[in-house]
Amino acid sequence: EVQLLESGGGLVQPGGSLRLSCAASGFTFSNYAMSWVRQAPGKGLEWVSGISGSGGSTYYADSVRGRFTISRDNFKNTLYLQMESLRAEDTAAYYCAKAIIAVGGPKYFQHWGQGTLVTVSS
């Protein structure tokens, strides 16, 4: 059974930093791309970032490019999202997702974690 467990969320001041983690199990982690998707309170879904299985390719939404960094440790089966220069509009539940991100092919999310809440407020 695929399991994705996010951690690292919390309250941070505007301009601050936070690192999210996602521990994966139940599948061969290095064989799959991974992604982060967020959902502001009471709002819809927004794709944030993605990374290939090897970690060699990374992708970002314009809203976070230059502020967020996605990475992975295939030995620890863990996905990360380093978030810098946080803004109030980054307040959201952040979900990690087991993904298919094929260059020149389909891109979608097969399984999702339960999410971790990030609140940016003074």
Next chain:
Amino acid sequence: IVMTQTPLSLSVTPGQPASFSCKSSQSLLHSDGKTYLYWYLQKPGQSPQLLIYEVSSRFSGVPDRFSGSGSGTDFTLKISRVEAEDVGVYYCMQGIHLPLTFGGGTKVEIK
């Protein structure tokens, strides 16, 4: 790519069918002949779950009362007989170009 879903909400009697629409601002037909349109359901208090991939293929474990159809820019998700466990928000998503984008969602409630 902008994804637009209608209606915003739907109230359905158990056992009755339900149908909702998703339109994309660009064709989701890839040069490989496949169409990269996906449907997700987010039940209350839960994370989203994949229902349908590539327009009409049900993901593992998804009941056959769910069906997807459409082509190009116009897509439909149908529930043949709504059950109480089907409540939540249904999102469509395009998977052809980055950034991946979702529709605003259709909220389904039970009468």
